[in-house]
Amino acid sequence: MKCSQVRRILDTLSSPELGVEHSGLSEHIQACSSCAAEYERWAKMVAVLHSAPPVVAPEGLAQDILQLAAQEDLSTGQSGKAQWALWPKLGLAGGLAAIAVIVSLSIYPQLIPQQPRTDRFTFRASFPNASSVSLVGDFNKWNTQHHALARREDGAWEISVAIAPGSYQYMFLVDGEKWCADPVNPVQIPDGFGGYNSGLQL
Amino acid sequence: MSSDSSTFRELVHTYTDYVYNLAYRNLGNADDARDVTQEVFLKLYRNMGKLDAGKSIKNWICTIAINASRDYYRTHRRHRGAFSLDEGLIAARNQGHPDNKLLVEKMLSTLDGKYRTVVVLFYLEQKSIAEIASMLKRPQVLVKVWLHRARKILMKNFAEEIS
Numbered sequence: 001m002k003c004s005q006v007r008r009i010l011d012t013l014s015s016p017e018l019g020v021e022h023s024g025l026s027e028h029i030q031a032c033s034s035c036a037a038e039y040e041r042w043a044k045m046v047a048v049l050h051s052a053p054p055v056v057a058p059e060g061l062a063q064d065i066l067q068l069a070a071q072e073d074l075s076t077g078q079s080g081k082a083q084w085a086l087w088p089k090l091g092l093a094g095g096l097a098a099i100a101v102i103v104s105l106s107i108y109p110q111l112i113p114q115q116p117r118t119d120r121f122t123f124r125a126s127f128p129n130a131s132s133v134s135l136v137g138d139f140n141k142w143n144t145q146h147h148a149l150a151r152r153e154d155g156a157w158e159i160s161v162a163i164a165p166g167s168y169q170y171m172f173l174v175d176g177e178k179w180c181a182d183p184v185n186p187v188q189i190p191d192g193f194g195g196y197n198s199g200l201q202l
Numbered sequence: 203m204s205s206d207s208s209t210f211r212e213l214v215h216t217y218t219d220y221v222y223n224l225a226y227r228n229l230g231n232a233d234d235a236r237d238v239t240q241e242v243f244l245k246l247y248r249n250m251g252k253l254d255a256g257k258s259i260k261n262w263i264c265t266i267a268i269n270a271s272r273d274y275y276r277t278h279r280r281h282r283g284a285f286s287l288d289e290g291l292i293a294a295r296n297q298g299h300p301d302n303k304l305l306v307e308k309m310l311s312t313l314d315g316k317y318r319t320v321v322v323l324f325y326l327e328q329k330s331i332a333e334i335a336s337m338l339k340r341p342q343v344l345v346k347v348w349l350h351r352a353r354k355i356l357m358k359n360f361a362e363e364i365s
Binding site: 011012041042044045046048049050051052053054055056057058061062064065066068069072 | 222226232235236309353356360361364
């Protein structure tokens with residue numbers, strides 16, 4: 001074999017998985033130092049590619065995906081249909097449900113309207129051993145970074161958020177890994193995976 | 203809880219890193235990879251009923267991830283010659299040989315579309331030519347030609363850094 005012929009196919013030799021075999025190629029490389037050096041370069045390049053470690057997904061991505069799928073269930077009416085779809089349809093019952101939520105807001109300290117008839121709400125939760133707490137819900141597209149609660153002197157966590165009127169679901173993310181429904185909000189919506197999100201109707 | 207939901211939750215926990223890695227290697231951008239990963243699992247979720255117990259779920263997920271990445275690339279075609287430091291840092295936080303991590307990132311960033319995809323599948327994921335051809339729905343001989351061209355591009359640009 002001539003060097004020019006060898007050079008044209010040297011790269012395939014560096015990847016034996018390709019199953020390419022040419023008679024005389026190996027012999028030529030053993031005899032020709034120039035082609036051997038060239039082959040060495042190809043082999044090194046393949047070794048570099050093989051050495052690439054897998055890239056790890058950012059923290060929280062798996063949980064974000066589960067939440068997105070649960071949301072899709074609700075929007076397509078697969079599993080959470082009953083909870084949200086009935087409210088606007090039931091007229092009087094819907095009104096009563098709304099009143100029930102308003103009453104629950106006054107009873108349960110988690111959802112306190114700072115100024116009635118505005119869309120700004122304070123979410124408050126007690127997680128005494130937490131080092132960080134985030135409010136995550138469909139109003140912030142389940143973004144875990146968007147609404148970090150601040151720790152108060154009495155140990156409770158709190159955040160005031162502007163939200164347009166509507167029906168919402170939310171959870172607290174504690175220490176960046178533990179998902180908790182609001183422990184004292186009685187409105188619970190199945191998340192489609194055996195757990196519950198907290199519900200909020202404004 | 204339905205069995206589909208339970209299976210889906212398990213798949214998400216098992217394969218999120220795998221899908222993200224494929225998308226990141228194909229697109230070279232963390233935000234794009236995140237978008238594609240979410241899209242892949244939503245597709246999977248909508249098609250849970252089509253899961254075939256007799257076939258490899260991993261291969262099925264790989265095929266969806268590769269095709270979603272390619273669709274994303276076509277829709278959001280970008281200039282990807284430039285190597286971003288941020289992406290280098292993302293690679294650097296992962297395990298492996300410290301010098302090669304950045305070098306592989308740079309090498310892939312010089313390849314476009316199909317060339318990048320076949321290099322990722324053949325060298326990084328160690329798929330066979332037959333598997334790649336089946337995933338991309340292209341003849342095996344064409345996959346080999348793409349690989350050959352991709353290798354030439356890489357050697358042209360990185361001969362000095364490699365040797």
